[in-house]
Amino acid sequence: MKWSEFFVTGEPLIYAADVAIVLTMVGIVFVLTYFKKWKWLWNEWLTTVDHKKIGVMYIICAVLMLFRGGVDALLMRAQLTAPNMKFLDAQHYNEIFTTHGTIMILFMAMPFIIGLMNIVVPLQIGARDVAFPYLNALSFWLFFFGALLFNISFVIGGSPDAGWTAYFPLAGNEFSHGVGNNYYAVALQISGIGTLMTGINFLVTILKMRAPGMTLMRMPMFTWTILITCVLIIFAFPVLTVALALMTFDRIFGTQFFTMANGGMSMLWANLFWIWGHPEVYIVILPSFGIFSEVVSTFAQKRLFGYKAMVGSIVGIAFLSFIVWVHHFFTMGAGPAVNSAFSITTMAIAIPTGVKIFNWLFTIRKGKIRFTTAMLWSLAFIPNFVIGGVTGVMLAMAAADYQYHNSYFLIAHFHYVLIAGTVFACFAGLHYWYPKMFGHILNERLGKWTFWLFMIGFNICFFPMYFLGLMGMTRRMYTYSADLGWTPLNVVATVGAALMGIGFIVLCYNIYYSARYGERDMTGDPWNGRTLEWATASPPVHYNFPVTPVVEDLDAYWVMKKKYGGFQVKEEDLKPIHMPSNSGRPFWMSVAFFVAGFGLVFKWFALAIVGALFIVLGLILRSFEDDDGYYIPVDEIKRMERAARKGA
Amino acid sequence: MGEAAHRYDGTLPLEYRTQESRLNILGFWIFLGAEVALFATLFATYLVLFQRTGSGPTAGELFEVKDVLIETLLLLTSSFTCGLAIFEMRRGRLAGLLAWLLVTLLLGAGFITFEIREFIHYVHEGATMQTSAFLSSFFVLVGTHGAHVSLGIGWMILIIIQLLQRGFTPKTARKVFIVSLYWHFLDVVWIFIFTLVYLLGMVI
Ligand code: HEM
Ligand SMILES: [Cu+2]
Numbered sequence: 132m133k134w135s136e137f138f139v140t141g142e143p144l145i146y147a148a149d150v151a152i153v154l155t156m157v158g159i160v161f162v163l164t165y166f167k168k169w170k171w172l173w174n175e176w177l178t179t180v181d182h183k184k185i186g187v188m189y190i191i192c193a194v195l196m197l198f199r200g201g202v203d204a205l206l207m208r209a210q211l212t213a214p215n216m217k218f219l220d221a222q223h224y225n226e227i228f229t230t231h232g233t234i235m236i237l238f239m240a241m242p243f244i245i246g247l248m249n250i251v252v253p254l255q256i257g258a259r260d261v262a263f264p265y266l267n268a269l270s271f272w273l274f275f276f277g278a279l280l281f282n283i284s285f286v287i288g289g290s291p292d293a294g295w296t297a298y299f300p301l302a303g304n305e306f307s308h309g310v311g312n313n314y315y316a317v318a319l320q321i322s323g324i325g326t327l328m329t330g331i332n333f334l335v336t337i338l339k340m341r342a343p344g345m346t347l348m349r350m351p352m353f354t355w356t357i358l359i360t361c362v363l364i365i366f367a368f369p370v371l372t373v374a375l376a377l378m379t380f381d382r383i384f385g386t387q388f389f390t391m392a393n394g395g396m397s398m399l400w401a402n403l404f405w406i407w408g409h410p411e412v413y414i415v416i417l418p419s420f421g422i423f424s425e426v427v428s429t430f431a432q433k434r435l436f437g438y439k440a441m442v443g444s445i446v447g448i449a450f451l452s453f454i455v456w457v458h459h460f461f462t463m464g465a466g467p468a469v470n471s472a473f474s475i476t477t478m479a480i481a482i483p484t485g486v487k488i489f490n491w492l493f494t495i496r497k498g499k500i501r502f503t504t505a506m507l508w509s510l511a512f513i514p515n516f517v518i519g520g521v522t523g524v525m526l527a528m529a530a531a532d533y534q535y536h537n538s539y540f541l542i543a544h545f546h547y548v549l550i551a552g553t554v555f556a557c558f559a560g561l562h563y564w565y566p567k568m569f570g571h572i573l574n575e576r577l578g579k580w581t582f583w584l585f586m587i588g589f590n591i592c593f594f595p596m597y598f599l600g601l602m603g604m605t606r607r608m609y610t611y612s613a614d615l616g617w618t619p620l621n622v623v624a625t626v627g628a629a630l631m632g633i634g635f636i637v638l639c640y641n642i643y644y645s646a647r648y649g650e651r652d653m654t655g656d657p658w659n660g661r662t663l664e665w666a667t668a669s670p671p672v673h674y675n676f677p678v679t680p681v682v683e684d685l686d687a688y689w690v691m692k693k694k695y696g697g698f699q700v701k702e703e704d705l706k707p708i709h710m711p712s713n714s715g716r717p718f719w720m721s722v723a724f725f726v727a728g729f730g731l732v733f734k735w736f737a738l739a740i741v742g743a744l745f746i747v748l749g750l751i752l753r754s755f756e757d758d759d760g761y762y763i764p765v766d767e768i769k770r771m772e773r774a775a776r777k778g779a
Numbered sequence: 780m781g782e783a784a785h786r787y788d789g790t791l792p793l794e795y796r797t798q799e800s801r802l803n804i805l806g807f808w809i810f811l812g813a814e815v816a817l818f819a820t821l822f823a824t825y826l827v828l829f830q831r832t833g834s835g836p837t838a839g840e841l842f843e844v845k846d847v848l849i850e851t852l853l854l855l856t857s858s859f860t861c862g863l864a865i866f867e868m869r870r871g872r873l874a875g876l877l878a879w880l881l882v883t884l885l886l887g888a889g890f891i892t893f894e895i896r897e898f899i900h901y902v903h904e905g906a907t908m909q910t911s912a913f914l915s916s917f918f919v920l921v922g923t924h925g926a927h928v929s930l931g932i933g934w935m936i937l938i939i940i941q942l943l944q945r946g947f948t949p950k951t952a953r954k955v956f957i958v959s960l961y962w963h964f965l966d967v968v969w970i971f972i973f974t975l976v977y978l979l980g981m982v983i
Contacts, residue, residue, distance in 0.1 A: 263803075263806060331806055331813065335806045338805070339801070339805060340802075366816045369813050369816035369817035370817075372817060373817055373824070377824065377919065380919060381915075385908075386908050386915035386919070387910070388828070388912060388915050392833065393834065393835070393912060394831030394832055394833040394911045394912030394913060395912045395915075396912065399828070403824070406820075754934075754937045754938075754941070755941065757950075
């Protein structure tokens with residue numbers, strides 16, 4: 132790497148980005164200094180181990196990444212609007228679809244879901260925090276600095292450009308010389324480690340920290356989906372860890388895993404990637420199913436239909452998700468026997484998924500439906516997701532896939548499941564739990580504007596792509612010629628993308644607007660909720676529950692309201708509450724990971740070793756730490772409870 | 780963290796007595812589950828690649844039986860002494876615990892020394908990580924295990940220091956117990972390496 136190549140140059144867009152980044156940083160530093168907020172930032176956020184604050188930080192990052200990935204998407208759509216456009220060149224287009232895909236899945240969808248689960252799961256099970264709060268902070272900061280490392284690639288050194296799947300040999304040294312794909316390997320590794328720890332953390336939390344009386348079959352559906360998602364994470368992410376490590380070895384230390392010569396096998400990468408990758412799509416969709424289940428049953432004001440079947444189908448989907456990965460490369464040439472087997476397992480997933488769809492429909496049936504924004508997203512999910520699912524079954528037919536493979540038909544399919552599934556769920560969850568997070572409701576009117584703009588835009592954007600695919604347009608092509616006849620549908624698609632962009636802007640405005648003028652939630656239970664998170668104040672006091680709630684049935688809080696008129700806390704039952712202490716170490720250890728990663732990307736091994744030494748130092752300090760947290764005395768709890776409940 | 784975090788339950792072994800410890804131990808078991816997935820992936824990679832030797836040596840031409848046998852013996856013994864350490868801990872004997880931990884640690888260090896020697900030997904014969912897909916996967920699989928063992932040694936040293944400073948507490952007991960789980964796990968992985976890498980390599 133020459134110094135002259137350190138900063139990316141030559142593109143007006145990049146220079147604009149450079150300026151924007153510098154200005155933003157200066158702006159942030161200025162605001163923090165001017166309002167004397169540095170200490171607040173450190174004490175309240177950077178060192179926090181509170182699951183609710185960590186969740187909020189995840190969501191903020193996810194929204195920022197949605198913005199970044201969305202800008203990438205709009206740039207691509209702009210380039211494809213008309214034939215022979217000169218807006219982006221081939222290389223730039225490659226970089227953009229790569230970062231768009233990677234960011235949307237790993238740095239937008241995942242953290243959004245993990246953010247929601249951080250906020251909601253401990254509350255839903257009546258716990259004070261997660262099992263390992265310190266580890267939870269470390270998970271977040273590893274994700275954060277992994278994402279940061281990935282994002283700086285576009286101004287320093289150059290972005291990865293081999294697709295989010297980074298197939299070899301394209302992603303190897305032979306065909307990708309720059310540091311771009313090193314960024315991919317290292318940044319994903321860092322944030323992946325964080326995700327793995329989250330998986331372990333929440334599995335233990337859900338298994339061991341449920342409130343008395345909450346048996347497994349009385350758990351809220353969202354918690355169920357998270358439980359199973361954690362299992363997926365625990366078995367899928369190590370595969371990614373290994374795959375990325377091997378990629379790193381190939382790219383940085385010259386090994387021969389996936390190379391063309393000396394025995395390397397490039398299809399091994401594709402297999403490892405998708406052995407992680409397919410469960411990964413379920414890692415983002417199962418929690419989404421959980422969110423829809425909560426929202427649908429709350430706003431249909433009915434108990435979820437077919438609870439046991441729901442649980443069974445989640446488990447079934449999770450199991451199947453590990454044995455379908457070959458459907459991503461039927462064209463590899465594995466032969467009819469192998470392809471048929473994977474074809475059948477893939478189609479089988481439609482069965483438990485169908486069960487869930489019918490359960491939601493039956494939950495809605497004869498319900499007293501309230502059409503809130505969260506409910507609209509959930510209702511829209513059902514038909515849109517079904518379109519994605521049906522086209523998925525079409526793709527699952529191996530013989531037919533030889534036609535669809537890597538065409539815009541595929542692009543349309545996976546956006547239909549990822550957007551109508553995960554993104555709709557994130558928006559539904561955001562609106563639904565927003566009062567719990569911040570104490571005020573997102574404006575419903577603006578929320579509905581976002582919904583209609585985004586949902587209609589989404590269909591205008593992606594529905595035509597099915598036909599573009601059937602007409603022969605392949606994915607990842609940066610331009611096309613006029614006589615192919617693809618222009619009209621491409622224009623339509625771009626219009627749809629613009630509508631989605633406008634919808635997103637309305638959402639951002641709504642966040643600002645509601646913070647200033649939004650209706651405050653004084654009750655803690657704005658939607659007449661059914662599960663325990665609504666038994667706390669909005670936002671909850673940092674210890675969540677003054678006394679541990681006792682669960683008598685499914686929909687614990689609903690039952691409490693019916694039987695006892697709410698969650699009753701007697702002051703004489705209060706006992707001192709044990710809470711974990713804050714720590715700055717997760718933060719600075721993750722900085723060390725960042726430094727080490729940066730060193731690796733550029734093969735500056737001295738820097739990498741310095742970073743690694745600090746990581747080891749952090750581990751040693753943690754081992755010797757003798758901090759057992761602290762107790763909140765009863766008087767203090769009484770005072771805080773009165774303050775939190777004064778509106779109720 | 781509930782009030783339960785520090786509730787003391789005297790009927791269980793020391794390492795299980797606080798809620799926090801129980802959570803930690805379960806968490807570690809789950810972590811080991813993830814480690815199983817990790818090593819399984821490395822083994823799969825190795826088995827896919829081990830006959831793809833390119834222009835480099837094959838497994839049969841390369842492996843040093845003597846070194847590998849010594850390594851195996853050292854590591855298996857260390858797992859046994861680690862078990863003895865836990866046994867001493869359950870009997871409440873700090874000195875015995877420390878002694879057996881120390882033995883375990885030295886055996887582990889012996890294992891690592893021989894492994895490094897073995898690797899250096901291969902490299903001198905021109906068989907490096909970069910030579911062929913077989914060697915890449917060999918070095919990464921066996922090296923990952925070796926790195927785990929080295930980490931375990933460092934970790935045990937930290938725990939020994941803490942035992943010297945603080946003696947038996949629910950916390951130190953838990954740490955000893957967890958590191959022992961880790962150590963036995965690495966032993967199991969080594970058995971697979973011994974069979975699937977070395978024995979298989981010398982047979983085929
Ligand atoms: C918000 C509106 C979105 C638009 C307009 C959009 C548009 C696009 C376009 C134009 C492509 C590239 C097609 C090609 O040239 O191959 C693409 C690829 C992709 N998108 Fe999106 N997308 C959006 C949202 C999302 C979301 C939310 C996700 C994931 C959660 C996602 C995941 C992906 C992935 C994985 C790829 C493949 C990247 C690759 O080929 O390596 N997109 N998208
Ligand atoms: Cu798949």
